[in-house]
Amino acid sequence: MNILHIDCSPRHDSHSRRLSAALLARLKAANPDAGVTRRDLGREPIAHADADYASVLSSPGALAAGATESALRLSEALIQEVERADALVLGTPINNFTVPSVLKAWLDQILRMGRTITTTPDGEKLGLLQDKPVYIAIAAGGVFSGERARQPDFLTPYLTAAFGCIGLHSLQFFPLQATAFLDHEQLAAAQEALLATLALKAADSSRA
Numbered sequence: 398m399n400i401l402h403i404d405c406s407p408r409h410d411s412h413s414r415r416l417s418a419a420l421l422a423r424l425k426a427a428n429p430d431a432g433v434t435r436r437d438l439g440r441e442p443i444a445h446a447d448a449d450y451a452s453v454l455s456s457p458g459a460l461a462a463g464a465t466e467s468a469l470r471l472s473e474a475l476i477q478e479v480e481r482a483d484a485l486v487l488g489t490p491i492n493n494f495t496v497p498s499v500l501k502a503w504l505d506q507i508l509r510m511g512r513t514i515t516t517t518p519d520g521e522k523l524g525l526l527q528d529k530p531v532y533i534a535i536a537a538g539g540v541f542s543g544e545r546a547r548q549p550d551f552l553t554p555y556l557t558a559a560f561g562c563i564g565l566h567s568l569q570f571f572p573l574q575a576t577a578f579l580d581h582e583q584l585a586a587a588q589e590a591l592l593a594t595l596a597l598k599a600a601d602s603s604r605a
């Protein structure tokens with residue numbers, strides 16, 4: 398089994414990093430032989446889509462011609478990391494109601510028409526990747542979900558749509574909320590409560 402572990406916070410004392418590491422530890426405990434591929438977007442951000450990549454994606458003709466190897470190199474490497482993984486563990490803060498830009502930059506390389514997405518004759522989008530569990534640790538300074546939410550949530554619907562359109566539908570969200578207001582003990586208790594909701598998918602132990 399191979400786990401792709403992605404973190405998006407730039408902070409060292411990061412709640413989403415701590416939670417994603419705890420999720421990873423649970424998966425590794427269930428699959429002791431699992432290998433881990435690391436993609437640290439928070440500390441080593443990838444570049445935003447550049448002119449060559451944007452041009453290729455905007456031009457089906459250029460894509461079909463295949464003269465695009467260098468423009469697609471980063472995208473191809475990142476997609477292959479996802480393809481090689483049996484499960485993804487993603488740690489991310491919520492920034493201004495949605496994903497941080499480092500995660501958006503990664504998704505811009507992963508969601509690629511003709512490679513990870515196709516369309517039906519009716520124009521409906523279909524994901525080309527094999528479904529796999531995606532465990533998503535979220536840290537939020539405030540409260541964005543549940544009855545006490547005081548802000549919109551553009552993060553969980555966005556990630557559901559973005560991963561869904563490439564074929565990844567088995568998402569589990571672990572929202573650690575109110576990090577700006579809770580003390581150390583309260584945060585540790587909240588993290589334990591979230592970890593108790595972890596439902597390991599059959600694939601996590603059967604695709605070793």
Ligand SMILES: Cc1cc2nc3c(=O)[nH]c(=O)nc-3n(C[C@H](O)[C@H](O)[C@H](O)COP(=O)(O)O)c2cc1C
Pocket residue numbers: 406407408410411412413414489490491492493494495536537538539540541548576577
């Ligand atoms: C630029 C920026 C935007 C933020 N926007 C939000 C927000 O919209 N909602 C929220 O609840 N917290 C927001 N926060 C607070 C972070 O989500 C919170 O500090 C979280 O714990 C950061 O994750 P980390 O601990 O993994 O670094 C924002 C923080 C930053 C730096």
